[in-house]
Amino acid sequence: MKRQAMAAAMGVMAVFGAPGKAQAYDIDCAIMLCMAGGFPPSAVCARAYRTMIRRITPWPSLPPFGVCTFAHVPVELGGPGGEGELDTTLPEYEWLNRTHVIWFTGQAYRERGGEQYWDWSLRSCDRENRTCRYIQRVYRSHTPWPEAFVSEGGQEIAYPTGGGSSYFYLRSIMVEYGDYEGNMGHSEWFSY
Structure with missing residues (x-):
């Protein structure tokens, strides 16, 4: 329902919005707005999704997004037309510091002789990709990874699913974030 409502809102904005002003949003704003709606189908959200994935998939990853500002929007489109950076150390931007990129790598394999093993690791990086730490690292387990884990933000998050055969390799990534409340x-x- 939430996804449909966001898709409808984006559709209405696309039909009735002025094309010049729609481009005024920087890509960070588009990523945040589209992520909140689960990346509903639209040209703007498709571009935002591609940009976010392009930022977080290389190693070392770039931050998935920054602060949504109009800092680079020309004055004629209603922006300040400036080049200045926003001070994210202020208390009102504390939500941004709760953003983490979580990396998962897992594999199942069978050694000669027939025993099946699973390896997996979870790594969490801050939004600036300056500090990364392992949440979990398990090698040569006789059982697959569990159903869920507890993130740095205190959320219980389900592991990614994949595989289904006795040999597979899975690499996934997600973004954990907090809002201003x-x-x-x-x-x-x-x-990927």
Whole structure:
């Protein structure tokens, strides 16, 4: 329902909005707005999704998004037309510091002789990709990874699913974020 409402709102904006002003939003704003709606189908959200994935999939990853501002929007489109950066150390931007990129790598394999093993790891990086730490690292387990884990933000998050055969390799990534009221949320897993 939430996804449909967001898609409808984006559709109405696309039909009735002025094309010049629609381009006024920077890509960080588009990523945040589209992520909140689960990346509903639209040209803007498709571009936002591609940009976010392009930022977080290389190693080391770039931050998935920054602060949504109109800093680079020309004055004639209603923006300040400036080049200045926003001070994100202020208390009103604390929500941005709760953003983490969570990396998952897992595999199942069978050694000669027939025993099946599973390896998996979860790594969490801050929004600037300066600090990364392992949440979990397991090698040569006789059982698959569990159903869920507890993130740095205190959320219980389901592991990504994949495989189904005795040999597979899975690499996925997600973004955990908090809003300005302190509520935590997360994106779905993106496999790559």
